[in-house]
Amino acid sequence: MARTPKPVHEQFFDRDPVPLARALVGTVLRRRLGGQWLAAKIVETEAYALDEPASHSSLGRTPSREPMFAPPGTLYLYWSRGGPSLNLSARGSGDAVLIKAAVPHVDSVSPPQALEHMRTLLPPLANGPRATHRLCSGQSLLCRALDLHVKEWTGLRFDPARFVLEDLGDRPELVQARRLGISAVRSTGLPWRFVHREHVRSATKNPLTRRGAAQGVDYWMLPSGG
DNA sequence: CCAAAGATGCGCT
């Protein structure tokens, strides 16, 4: 008998963006679709704050960015470079966490069939089937694998009936690094990216194996539990 | 118009 997902308490989201980004790594997103619970464990996040040029909120308060200013735990989805991205608003108005990568999660609630459903939601690759550990290894891949669309979801909150965040007790060691994909003029160089140590190969880019990457310079190890 | 918090295929190591 499959149990029902147990969502985190609302208060989980009431943290500053960096602590929230750290706390989210290791938690599980579940999305009810077609009678099954699709599931993905978050393995990579990035924090963004209102007062730094890298954040969308710093570009101004427009209708599409309004969810970044909404109460903690509000979903902010945007479209960029041909794909959607999922963020959660944090404690400070204009602060948020970008969910950058995840790995499919299988258990009694989300059986292997749900994982295969996720695979079908992604466009086929030229060379053979998509590796399971790369099913959600990017912010747009994750949205597609969970069938999250910008227009339908942005501005909403988690919903116990169809989209939940669950804490299954994973308290991983984290790799901290600089955020990715930010243009030079808007970059602050802040190391506000957090990757699950055991799932670095499922991150957007592996922070440990980049050419010349050095501990204490390009990345930092954060012990389990913070 | 076009930069943007991206993804893929391909050539190389």
Add this chain to the structure above:
DNA sequence: GCGCATCTTTGGG
């Protein structure tokens, strides 16, 4: 497994 070119789609200037 990495770097780079190429393709992506759209909100907002």
